[in-house]
Every structure is written in structure tokens, then in C-alpha cells.
Amino acid sequence: MNLFTDIRELVLDCLAAMAGAGELPAGLETANVTVEPPRDAAHGDMATNAAMVLAKPAGLKPREIAEALASRLAGDPRVASAEVAGPGFLNLRLVPGAWQKVVGAVLSDGRDFGRARLGAGIKVNVEFVSANPTGPMHVGHTRGAVVGDALAALLDFAGYDVTREYYINDGGAQVDVLARSAFERYREAHGLSPEIAEGLYPGDYLIPVGEALKAEFGERYLNAPEGEWLPVFRERSTEAMMAMIRADLDALGVRMDVYSSEKALYGTGKIEAAIDRLRGMGLIYEGVLEPPKGKTPEDWEPREQTLFRSTAHGDDVDRPVKKSDGAWTYFAPDIAYHDDKVQRGFDVLIDILGADHGGYVKRMKAAVAALSDGRVPLDVKLIQLVKLYKNGEPFKMSKRAGTFVTLRDVVDEVGADVTRFVMLTRKNDAPLDFDFDKVLEQSRDNPVWYVQYAHARVASVLRKAGEAGVDTSDAALAGADLSRLDHPAEIALIRKLADWPRQVEIAARAHEPHRVAGYLTELAADLHGHWNKGNDEPSLRFVQDDPATMGAKIALARATGVVISAGLAILGVTPVDEMR
Incomplete structure (x- = not known):
């Protein structure tokens, strides 16, 4: 049940009737007609912009349309009043019964x-994390993992067929650096001093990798030339890093459907095929790029390269796909990888990337637009930095990682549920401060605790009702006399529950899972506010002496808990029944 959608359909039906009666021209486009909560709750329960949207194409004054529409809407049994405001906005008030049915719908569904x-x-393909397999994931990857996983869950809840995908960047020079770093730990496992030169990975996490290499190969590669051991160590160390990354993601509650390898694109003809397809469109050519901004003729050497005409699809400049020495640029396998996703039949592609990939967005959108003939949109979500604090000071780096705070550092400190919720309290492109002390404190300033406390309060109400002999099963509560929920405070709480389906659609369309966290915080505030009102007004308390009245009020509490639980499930957070 989506009450806002139901009332919008009522508005559209009335507009169609007006067109049939000659009050409006036939064939008006109504896609932009909305039914939403008014900005000021005092103006009513819902508002529609129908008259304002249709006035110009209909050649009529907005108020004239609004008054005719109000007359028809007022005839529906769900509508208590329809009032024209200003130049033509239309505010609606619904009868209590329309809201009360929402509680029953929540309990039934x-x-x-x-x-x-x-x-x-x-x-929909949601590609996220995709960290280089060179070490443990850092806190920036943590935020990207949470955003991507929650977005995938949100889209699934909104009816999309979603695939979660991780792109393993195992085809670049950084994997050779990993192999050389592992070789030093292999030497260390044999009692030699590792030579961690500048540019190698210094973290302790490679010590077990070196020991595993010793166990498998013994002294075989200790004095062998690099050409012999590099391919083997590259493969083994990459496998070890991916096993560690999978374990870290599992600790965060993230599980991928597909792992795709960049290395697997080389030597298969996939890169060549994607580039040739673009060439056939006249989008690949040999040319010389202009010097980058800030470069002077003295430090810029023009050279002919193979270029993708990305400016034909909205980019600022054309982009190299092959270097002057004949090697592919990093952009070429990315083109092939996204072409593979298009060929796999995805209708929408979403990439969750770090903020440092801002310059990558336009070129990749251009490539996908070209390869899909504009059919498949690519939405790139950039994840801004996370600043960590503890005891009022920046949280220090992890010795195990060598240079950064890891995902495991964060999860081990506060738990996966807290980590996930906090990472979703801000929009992905806004910086985020993560204070280890504040995210664990029990106060309304901590949204994680505030929402969990609301769910725990509902659970405590159900326990007390059960002890009083009330059947608290959803089926029994759905059959309660919900007409007893007629207090303005109760209707206000139900209105917030009724807004949940609308918020799901808004968040899914915008690809913004943080909206779910925001909604849950507001719903929790409404529940706590209602609870506090009950301290002063006993008739608002959930537990009552009259069984019929208590059944209805317990139904409202339970419905609130159900919606909180559903929202937390999208965020990947487990609701609690007791606060400890």
C-alpha cells in the first residue's frame, strides 16, 4: 500500500474525468503531477501541483483548474477536504480512516x-569497492562498501534485478609491486632481513603471505632471477589479498554476486573488440592532444596516440586508449569491462568510486553511451573522505596496514551495525566525520542509538502487552479496532509510516541510500516524541487497561517497529530488542 500513490491515482482519475467533460483539453501530459506532503503540515495532509503543472498547456488559469479538481476530489470518501491555496496549489486533508488503514497494511505486509x-x-549492475588487491581495505573503501551494498539493497526493495559486482584491478603495475613486496616477506620467512625499499608495501599483512610462499616453494626462489618468481608471486599474493578482502567485506556484512578480473581482459581479445567497436563508429583516431592546463611548451612533449573521441559524448577532451609505445592505457581495459557489462544485458550501470576518480566520470560515461548507443545510463557515485576521531584526536594509522586505518580497525572498534549506519548518515559526496566516542554514546545526538532505541522501545511494549495477555501477533493486531487511533498525535505518527513507500521510491530513483537513514532518524524522533507525550497524556500510552483500545495502540507501536526494521534491513543493520 502506498497512500500517496493511491491519492495521486485519484487525482489523475479526476483530471481524466475533467478532460472527458470538456473542462480540460484531452491528451495533457501528467507525468509531472505529484502528490506530496505539504512543506507546512498545517496546510494539510497532502498537496498536489496538478493545476500549476497543467495550466500552461491547458491554456487555463491554475486556480480555475484547482477549483474544479478540488470539487471532484472532495467527492472521494478518503478526502475530508480539498482547499485551493495561493495561485493554484491544492491542499488535501484525509479522513482518519484513510490513515488508520495504513497500520493494518503494515502489519499485513x-x-x-x-x-x-x-x-x-x-x-542493474552496482559495482563497488573494487579496491586494488594490494592490501587490506581502508576506511574510504569501508564507506564505499556500505554505500554500494545499501544502494543495491534499496534497489532490490524497489523491485530492480540487482547484481553486486567487484572489479579486481589486478592488471596494473601495482600488482608487480605487491609481488616484489611479498618476495621480501618470503626472504624474511627464511630468516633474511627484508629490504622494504621505497615504493614497496610495508604493512605487516604480507608477513603471512611470505610464510605461505615459503611453505609452498621452500628455498626455490630465494636466489632466482625476478623473471622466474614474479609471475608466480603475483598470482599467489593477489589470491591472498583477495581472500583477505573477502573476509573483511564479510565482517562488514557485504557479499558480492560477481568478482570480475581486469587481468582476465588481457589476451582474450575483449579490449581489442571494444576499441574496434568504437573505431567502427568513427570514435577512435590517431592524434595529438593539447597540453594539459598549467603545462608550458618546455615541459610538454606532443606525441601521437590512439585516442577515443569522448568529446562526441559529452567529455571535455578526447582520451588516450593506447600509449605511443603501443601499450594500452588504464582507460582501455575499463572501456572493455564496461562494454562487457553492457553485453551482459544490464539496463543501468552504477559505479561507486573514490572521490579521487572525479576526472574519470565524464570519459567513462562517454564510453558507455557510445558502446550502448545511449541505451544504458551510467551513474557514478563519488565517495568523499571519512575523517576518523577518537578522544578528540585524529585516529592514528594501523601498524598492520602500514599507512592507513583499515576497515577491520573500524569494525573491530564499534561493530558492523554502527559502522554501516554512520557511513550512511551523510550523502555520498559529502565529507563524513566518524567519531568513535560519539557513535557509541547513548544520546539522541547519536542517530544509530536513537533509531535502535526506538525499535527497542517497541519491543518492550510488545513484551508488556504479551504479559498482559494481549495477542501481539501481526495477524491479531491487524484485526484490532484501528478506528480508536484518532488522536492527532497518533495520526501524525501514522502519516510518517505512510510516507515510507514514497521515501523508498524517491531514494531508489535518486540512487541515494542515505535518505533511508534520514527517514529512520525522523521516524524514531516521532516515536520517541509520541512516547513522551504519553507521560503527560495517559490516553496516548501504548499499554492501556481497556483491551480493545490497547490492541489498536499496540498495533501502531508494532507497525512502527516493522517499518524501522525494514529500513534497517536495507541499510544492512540488525535491529535490537533491548538496549545494553
């Missing part, structure tokens, strides 16, 4: 309440 059919039949 359970955590499926709010599920949408928005993405029916649409295949």
Missing part, C-alpha cells in the same frame, strides 16, 4: 510494506 514495483524488469 510486514517488512515488505513499502516494497515498490519501480524497477520491475530492469537489470
Whole structure:
């Protein structure tokens, strides 16, 4: 049940009737007609912009349309009043029964309440994390992992067919650096002093890799030339790093559907095929780029390269796909990888990338637009930095990682649930401060605790009701006399529950899972506010002496808990029944 969608359909039906009666021209486009909560709750329960949207194409004054529409809307039994405001906005008030039915719908649907059919039949690929397999994931990867996983869950809840994918960047020079770093730990495992030269990875996490290499190969490669051991050590160390990354993701509650390898693109003809496809479109040519901004003729050497005409699809400059020495640029396998996703039949591609990839966005969108003939949109979500604090000071680096704070450092400190929720309290492109002390404190300033406390309060109400002999099963509560929920405070809480399906659709369309965390924080505030009102006004308390009245009020509490639980599930957070 989506009450806002239901009332919008009522508005559209009334507009169609007006067109049939000659009050409006036939064939008006109504896609931009909305039904939303008004900015000021005092103006009503819902507001529609129908008259403002249709006035110009209809050749009528907005207020004239609004008054005719209000007359028809007022005839629906769910509508208590329809009032024209200003130049033509239309504010609606619904009868209490329309809201009370929402509680029954929540209890009937359970955590499926709010599920949408928005993405029916649409295949979405969400690629996220995709950290280089050269060491443990850092806190920036943590935020990207949480955003990507929650976005995938949100889209699934909205009806999309979602695939979570990790792109292993195992084809670049950084993997050779990893292999050389592992070789030094291999030497160390044999009792030799490792020579961790500048540019190698110094973290202790490679010590077990060196020991494993010793166990497998003994002294075989100790004095062998690099050409012999590099390919083997590259493969073994990459496998070890990916095993560690998978374990870290598992600790965060993130599980991928697909792992794709960059290395697997080389030597298979996939890169060549993607570039040739672009060449056939006239988008690949040999040319010389202009010097980058800030370069002077003295420090810029023009050279002919193989270029992708990305400016034909919205980029600022054309981009090299092959270097002057004939080697592919890093952009070429990325083109092939995204071409592979297009060929796999995805309708929408979403990439979750670090903020340092800002210059990558336009060129990749251009490539996908060209390869899919504009059919497949690519949405790139850039993840801004996370600043960590503890005891009022910046949180120090991990010795194990060598240079940064790891995902495991964060999860071990506060737990996966807290980590995930906090990472979603801000939009992905906004910087985030993560204070280890504040995210664990029990106060309304800590949104994790505040939302979990709301769910725990609902659980305590259900326990007390059960002890009083009330059947607290969802089926029994759905059959309660919900007409007893007629206090303005109760209707206000139900209005927030009714907004959940609308918020799901808004967040899914915008690819913004942080909206779910924001909604849950607001819902928790409403629940706590309602609870506090009950301290002064006993009739608002959930537990009552009259069984019929208590059944309805317990139903409201339970419905609130169900929606909180559903929202937390999207965020990947486990709701709690007791606060400790």
C-alpha cells in the first residue's frame, strides 16, 4: 500500500474525468503531477501541483483548474477536504480512516510494506569497492562498501534485478609491486632481513603471505632471477589479498554476486573488440592532444596516440586508449569491462568510486553511451573522505596496514551495525566525520542509538502487552479496532509510516541510500516524541487497561517497529530488542 500513490491515482482519475467533460483539453501530459506532503503540515495532509503543472498547456488559469479538481476530489470518501491555496496549489486533508488503514497494511505486509514495483524488469549492475588487491581495505573503501551494498539493497526493495559486482584491478603495475613486496616477506620467512625499499608495501599483512610462499616453494626462489618468481608471486599474493578482502567485506556484512578480473581482459581479445567497436563508429583516431592546463611548451612533449573521441559524448577532451609505445592505457581495459557489462544485458550501470576518480566520470560515461548507443545510463557515485576521531584526536594509522586505518580497525572498534549506519548518515559526496566516542554514546545526538532505541522501545511494549495477555501477533493486531487511533498525535505518527513507500521510491530513483537513514532518524524522533507525550497524556500510552483500545495502540507501536526494521534491513543493520 502506498497512500500517496493511491491519492495521486485519484487525482489523475479526476483530471481524466475533467478532460472527458470538456473542462480540460484531452491528451495533457501528467507525468509531472505529484502528490506530496505539504512543506507546512498545517496546510494539510497532502498537496498536489496538478493545476500549476497543467495550466500552461491547458491554456487555463491554475486556480480555475484547482477549483474544479478540488470539487471532484472532495467527492472521494478518503478526502475530508480539498482547499485551493495561493495561485493554484491544492491542499488535501484525509479522513482518519484513510490513515488508520495504513497500520493494518503494515502489519499485513510486514517488512515488505513499502516494497515498490519501480524497477520491475530492469537489470542493474552496482559495482563497488573494487579496491586494488594490494592490501587490506581502508576506511574510504569501508564507506564505499556500505554505500554500494545499501544502494543495491534499496534497489532490490524497489523491485530492480540487482547484481553486486567487484572489479579486481589486478592488471596494473601495482600488482608487480605487491609481488616484489611479498618476495621480501618470503626472504624474511627464511630468516633474511627484508629490504622494504621505497615504493614497496610495508604493512605487516604480507608477513603471512611470505610464510605461505615459503611453505609452498621452500628455498626455490630465494636466489632466482625476478623473471622466474614474479609471475608466480603475483598470482599467489593477489589470491591472498583477495581472500583477505573477502573476509573483511564479510565482517562488514557485504557479499558480492560477481568478482570480475581486469587481468582476465588481457589476451582474450575483449579490449581489442571494444576499441574496434568504437573505431567502427568513427570514435577512435590517431592524434595529438593539447597540453594539459598549467603545462608550458618546455615541459610538454606532443606525441601521437590512439585516442577515443569522448568529446562526441559529452567529455571535455578526447582520451588516450593506447600509449605511443603501443601499450594500452588504464582507460582501455575499463572501456572493455564496461562494454562487457553492457553485453551482459544490464539496463543501468552504477559505479561507486573514490572521490579521487572525479576526472574519470565524464570519459567513462562517454564510453558507455557510445558502446550502448545511449541505451544504458551510467551513474557514478563519488565517495568523499571519512575523517576518523577518537578522544578528540585524529585516529592514528594501523601498524598492520602500514599507512592507513583499515576497515577491520573500524569494525573491530564499534561493530558492523554502527559502522554501516554512520557511513550512511551523510550523502555520498559529502565529507563524513566518524567519531568513535560519539557513535557509541547513548544520546539522541547519536542517530544509530536513537533509531535502535526506538525499535527497542517497541519491543518492550510488545513484551508488556504479551504479559498482559494481549495477542501481539501481526495477524491479531491487524484485526484490532484501528478506528480508536484518532488522536492527532497518533495520526501524525501514522502519516510518517505512510510516507515510507514514497521515501523508498524517491531514494531508489535518486540512487541515494542515505535518505533511508534520514527517514529512520525522523521516524524514531516521532516515536520517541509520541512516547513522551504519553507521560503527560495517559490516553496516548501504548499499554492501556481497556483491551480493545490497547490492541489498536499496540498495533501502531508494532507497525512502527516493522517499518524501522525494514529500513534497517536495507541499510544492512540488525535491529535490537533491548538496549545494553
